[in-house]
Amino acid sequence: MEWTREQRYRKYKDWDAQTLLDLQAQAATSPYQMHYHIHPLSGLLNDPNGFSYYNGEYHLFCQSYPFGPVHGVKSWIHFASPDLVHWHYLGPAIDPDSDLDNAGAYSGSAMEHNGKLLLMYTGNHRDEDWTRIPYQVIAEMDENNHITKPDKAAILPPDHVSEHFRDPQLFKHNGKYYVLLGAQDAKTKSGHIDIYESDDLETWHENGYLDLGKDEMGYMIECPNLVFVDNYPVLIFCPQGLDKSIADYQNIYPNMYWIGKDINLSKAQFTPLQDHPANLDDGFDVYATQAFNAPDGNAYAISWVGLPDCTYPTDKENWANCYSQVKRLEIKDGVLYQHPVDAIKNLRHNEKQLNNEKIISQKAGKQYELKLHLAAGQAGKLHLASNEDLSASLVVDFNTAQDAKLTIDRASSGPAVNPDYGATRTIELNANQDLDLDIFVDGSLCEIFINDGRHVATLRFFAPSSNQKIAFDKDTKYTGRLWSMNSIL
Amino acid sequence: MEWTREQRYRKYKDWDAQTLLDLQAQAATSPYQMHYHIHPLSGLLNDPNGFSYYNGEYHLFCQSYPFGPVHGVKSWIHFASPDLVHWHYLGPAIDPDSDLDNAGAYSGSAMEHNGKLLLMYTGNHRDEDWTRIPYQVIAEMDENNHITKPDKAAILPPDHVSEHFRDPQLFKHNGKYYVLLGAQDAKTKSGHIDIYESDDLETWHENGYLDLGKDEMGYMIECPNLVFVDNYPVLIFCPQGLDKSIADYQNIYPNMYWIGKDINLSKAQFTPLQDHPANLDDGFDVYATQAFNAPDGNAYAISWVGLPDCTYPTDKENWANCYSQVKRLEIKDGVLYQHPVDAIKNLRHNEKQLNNEKIISQKAGKQYELKLHLAAGQAGKLHLASNEDLSASLVVDFNTAQDAKLTIDRASSGPAVNPDYGATRTIELNANQDLDLDIFVDGSLCEIFINDGRHVATLRFFAPSSNQKIAFDKDTKYTGRLWSMNSIL
Numbered sequence: 005m006e007w008t009r010e011q012r013y014r015k016y017k018d019w020d021a022q023t024l025l026d027l028q029a030q031a032a033t034s035p036y037q038m039h040y041h042i043h044p045l046s047g048l049l050n051d052p053n054g055f056s057y058y059n060g061e062y063h064l065f066c067q068s069y070p071f072g073p074v075h076g077v078k079s080w081i082h083f084a085s086p087d088l089v090h091w092h093y094l095g096p097a098i099d100p101d102s103d104l105d106n107a108g109a110y111s112g113s114a115m116e117h118n119g120k121l122l123l124m125y126t127g128n129h130r131d132e133d134w135t136r137i138p139y140q141v142i143a144e145m146d147e148n149n150h151i152t153k154p155d156k157a158a159i160l161p162p163d164h165v166s167e168h169f170r171d172p173q174l175f176k177h178n179g180k181y182y183v184l185l186g187a188q189d190a191k192t193k194s195g196h197i198d199i200y201e202s203d204d205l206e207t208w209h210e211n212g213y214l215d216l217g218k219d220e221m222g223y224m225i226e227c228p229n230l231v232f233v234d235n236y237p238v239l240i241f242c243p244q245g246l247d248k249s250i251a252d253y254q255n256i257y258p259n260m261y262w263i264g265k266d267i268n269l270s271k272a273q274f275t276p277l278q279d280h281p282a283n284l285d286d287g288f289d290v291y292a293t294q295a296f297n298a299p300d301g302n303a304y305a306i307s308w309v310g311l312p313d314c315t316y317p318t319d320k321e322n323w324a325n326c327y328s329q330v331k332r333l334e335i336k337d338g339v340l341y342q343h344p345v346d347a348i349k350n351l352r353h354n355e356k357q358l359n360n361e362k363i364i365s366q367k368a369g370k371q372y373e374l375k376l377h378l379a380a381g382q383a384g385k386l387h388l389a390s391n392e393d394l395s396a397s398l399v400v401d402f403n404t405a406q407d408a409k410l411t412i413d414r415a416s417s418g419p420a421v422n423p424d425y426g427a428t429r430t431i432e433l434n435a436n437q438d439l440d441l442d443i444f445v446d447g448s449l450c451e452i453f454i455n456d457g458r459h460v461a462t463l464r465f466f467a468p469s470s471n472q473k474i475a476f477d478k479d480t481k482y483t484g485r486l487w488s489m490n491s492i493l
Numbered sequence: 494m495e496w497t498r499e500q501r502y503r504k505y506k507d508w509d510a511q512t513l514l515d516l517q518a519q520a521a522t523s524p525y526q527m528h529y530h531i532h533p534l535s536g537l538l539n540d541p542n543g544f545s546y547y548n549g550e551y552h553l554f555c556q557s558y559p560f561g562p563v564h565g566v567k568s569w570i571h572f573a574s575p576d577l578v579h580w581h582y583l584g585p586a587i588d589p590d591s592d593l594d595n596a597g598a599y600s601g602s603a604m605e606h607n608g609k610l611l612l613m614y615t616g617n618h619r620d621e622d623w624t625r626i627p628y629q630v631i632a633e634m635d636e637n638n639h640i641t642k643p644d645k646a647a648i649l650p651p652d653h654v655s656e657h658f659r660d661p662q663l664f665k666h667n668g669k670y671y672v673l674l675g676a677q678d679a680k681t682k683s684g685h686i687d688i689y690e691s692d693d694l695e696t697w698h699e700n701g702y703l704d705l706g707k708d709e710m711g712y713m714i715e716c717p718n719l720v721f722v723d724n725y726p727v728l729i730f731c732p733q734g735l736d737k738s739i740a741d742y743q744n745i746y747p748n749m750y751w752i753g754k755d756i757n758l759s760k761a762q763f764t765p766l767q768d769h770p771a772n773l774d775d776g777f778d779v780y781a782t783q784a785f786n787a788p789d790g791n792a793y794a795i796s797w798v799g800l801p802d803c804t805y806p807t808d809k810e811n812w813a814n815c816y817s818q819v820k821r822l823e824i825k826d827g828v829l830y831q832h833p834v835d836a837i838k839n840l841r842h843n844e845k846q847l848n849n850e851k852i853i854s855q856k857a858g859k860q861y862e863l864k865l866h867l868a869a870g871q872a873g874k875l876h877l878a879s880n881e882d883l884s885a886s887l888v889v890d891f892n893t894a895q896d897a898k899l900t901i902d903r904a905s906s907g908p909a910v911n912p913d914y915g916a917t918r919t920i921e922l923n924a925n926q927d928l929d930l931d932i933f934v935d936g937s938l939c940e941i942f943i944n945d946g947r948h949v950a951t952l953r954f955f956a957p958s959s960n961q962k963i964a965f966d967k968d969t970k971y972t973g974r975l976w977s978m979n980s981i982l
Contacts, residue, residue, distance in 0.1 A: 017510065018509065020505075021509060021559070024510040029583070029585045031584075033637065033638045086977070087842070095518025096518045488575070491581040493581060
């Protein structure tokens with residue numbers, strides 16, 4: 005179905021409630037739906053927003069378009085959790101109902117301030133000629149989750165940026181307030197992270213584009229985040245159109261991270277530790293990851309599992325995309341590690357011990373965690389969501405011998421997903437070493453943590469519901485455990 | 494706000510989607526909302542329906558009116574769970590969209606048959622003169638949760654009943670199919686359980702009113718259930734207008750259980766073990782409990798926490814009512830015991846050991862389980878959801894000495910709730926015995942399991958959010974444990 009601009013920007017009040025209830029049912033009953041990851045209640049879910057800790061709970065907001073799998077007029081919806089695993093839905097949060105955001109309440113971030121949670125977002129304003137003005141707006145939420153929007157924007161677009169100026173990250177650092185913004189330079193059409201500074205959250209001064217050295221960052225940077233991990237400044241961002249000679253990637257747009265030795269926000273200087281940015285995720289479908297430094301001392305990240313300008317099989321069911329689980333970040337040996345949070349263990353039940361079995365399960369269900377320790381010096385294929393003879397499955401092809409690598413192949417798992425960008429992803433491994441895999445499957449979502457989070461590969465796959473076998477293609481030396489995972493949503 | 498008939502029976506498609514999103518948000522963000530019990534996503538929740546096990550999961554349907562805290566045109570919505578604790582929402586199930594149910598898809602039950610889940614419900618038909626015809630309809634749901642409704646009713650109202658003929662319980666027993674129906678006799682205006690029998694689910698024969706002996710069961714029986722508990726037939730039902738000399742109760746309408754020695758459905762004969770029915774719950778707010786025999790050998794029950802013709806403080810927030818947790822039924826010494834299911838332990842976290850402390854917690858949060866073992870021979874008050882000086886709280890007044898009893902007093906817990914029916918409930922206990930309490934609090938819901946489920950007292954209370962202290966009024970001999978409880982919804 006083609007959506008006209010009129011349809012996509014129709015006001016929510018001009019849709020009828022039965023249609024919304026039916027769309028909610030269609031999303032809820034889909035065989036591809038996930039139940040322990042955040043997913044759309046109806047329509048489209050995209051960027052995670054406002055990931056934060058406030059009033060004794062973790063908060064997460066989501067870009068949402070409730071009426072179809074398209075980028076219609078966006079709003080923020082709200083979830084909260086005591087433990088980053090058990091999320092509960094708290095309803096619409098920022099509606100596109102003011103002049104500042106008449107064509108959508110776009111992405112942003114959250115920060116606690118004076119007992120309130122400040123929600124900074126991009127108000128996507130369109131004027132009568134459909135010309136876009138991106139307003140950076142600071143709303144505030146109180147302890148009862150009531151949100152108040154301001155009458156005017158905190159930051160207006162400067163002359164030197166194009167209409168692509170969005171995704172504010174608001175945070176406090178060394179006693180000052182900063183906002184990082186994804187920006188496209190109006191003249192050069194190049195992508196940047198623009199920095200604003202304030203003493204009082206009222207008056208904002210532009211410090212300019214963050215100096216990222218000689219590497220050009222494509223034509224636009226979306227969703228810039230600065231987070232401190234084990235005292236290193238880490239940039240997490242989406243450089244659209246990044247030249248693959250700078251950092252290779254296979255998805256339509258990359259989600260990169262870049263560890264720094266130092267960052268000087270006032271001078272807009274970043275001193276990299278790594279020569280170049282690197283892929284945050286080695287799978288097929290991660291974008292727009294948002295991270296923040298929590299009061300417990302950890303840095304946590306959550307990713308949109310979905311990509312701009314791509315389609316997915318559930319579009320036909322009128323819903324699209326989901327989120328990754330929350331990942332705790334760590335830096336070891338100069339690279340980023342991502343770990344499941346401890347509380348996800350509380351979802352486990354029906355533990356099955358594994359020890360070299362060729363067939364792990366004939367009917368694993370659609371929600372499980374599979375933790376494997378594969379011995380060095382072998383090669384083989386692990387089939388997930390497989391039919392009986394292993395001819396249709398999600399294949400994890402591993403080699404722990406000399407030519408060590410891991411290849412994830414979703415070609416035979418079900419309907420093709422964005423085939424222009426390939427059906428395999430390969431991760432190079434160290435030769436002749438044991439391999440740890442921690443695999444989470446939830447409906448049509450698969451997350452593979454490799455070697456204790458040294459790599460994470462996240463992907464969607466759309467297997468028939470009857471394909472629930474998990475098996476190796478041949479005898480394999482390994483130990484492991486398999487758990488069913490409880491539903492939370 | 495007064496609701497006109499036109500408003501209450503407005504079709505769902507004639508409401509706008511923004512209104513529904515806002516109502517969903519209002520319910521989700523209420524400080525009184527519960528997060529580990531089933532609650533309305535918006536509007537009114539009433540009777541549990543179709544509680545069953547099918548296709549590897551437990552299923553539960555709910556009477557729902559999404560647009561306000563009133564009994565408007567009802568539909569069924571659908572939840573499923575692997576463990577009776579972690580429920581996930583599966584959307585609208587039976588919409589009031591056919592001629593058979595044009596004024597509401599009313600209560601009913603579910604039974605697996607030939608790989609489908611049969612959903613039998615009362616189609617509330619209103620003709621042009623607003624005269625009601627209650628049709629008993631059997632829809633069927635497949636493994637993908639798709640529901641097909643029939644063109645005609647399975648059972649039409651017989652001439653001898655009034656328009657009050659509803660709440661079919663469909664089940665198989667000794668090779669035949671039966672339906673129990675709540676019925677009001679047209680002539681005598683007395684309440685009955687009417688029995689239908691079938692060999693093939695197509696042709697139904699009326700066996701007549703179940704003979705319950707000399708006791709009159711008021712003017713109408715709602716929500717009749719027959720469930721077998723430890724081989725005893727147990728009737729669970731709501732005899733509206735029951736004479737209090739038969740069985741005393743304090744709520745506007747009672748929810749009773751009656752253990753039998755035997756039941757002969759073909760002959761419509763019930764041989765009671767107990768002389769009279771007894772209150773299923775000793776609290777303030779339980780009604781319309783639905784129970785079923787699960788394949789694991791247990792009988793499970795879930796209750797509507799809400800009462801007909803009553804109001805609650807959340808009416809002002811446009812949502813009303815919730816469900817109890819699922820209770821496993823047992824018969825010991827000729828009476829019914831109700832137990833939490835084992836899986837609810839998976840929601841516990843942050844355990845605190847207790848040993849005679851006067852103050853159990855200064856800030857317990859709004860979701861907790863408090864398990865106490867109180868020594869015999871003492872009396873005192875336990876204050877839940879209390880302010881600092883214990884002057885405003887939900888009071889559990891206990892006496893484990895000679896005059897042993899437990900009184901729950903919600904008078905000072907917050908705004909009055911249906912004060913015409915009293916603010917206290919008292920349970921007589923055996924003198925000079927230790928007392929076990931297992932107390933579950935979730936927002937504005939409290940469930941107290943007394944002496945290992947010998948009694949359960951369920952109630953709503955509407956304390957200010959700041960009142961989170963738990964304390965005894967004086968030194969008390971006890972041991973216990975306190976846990977925070979995770980959210981599931």
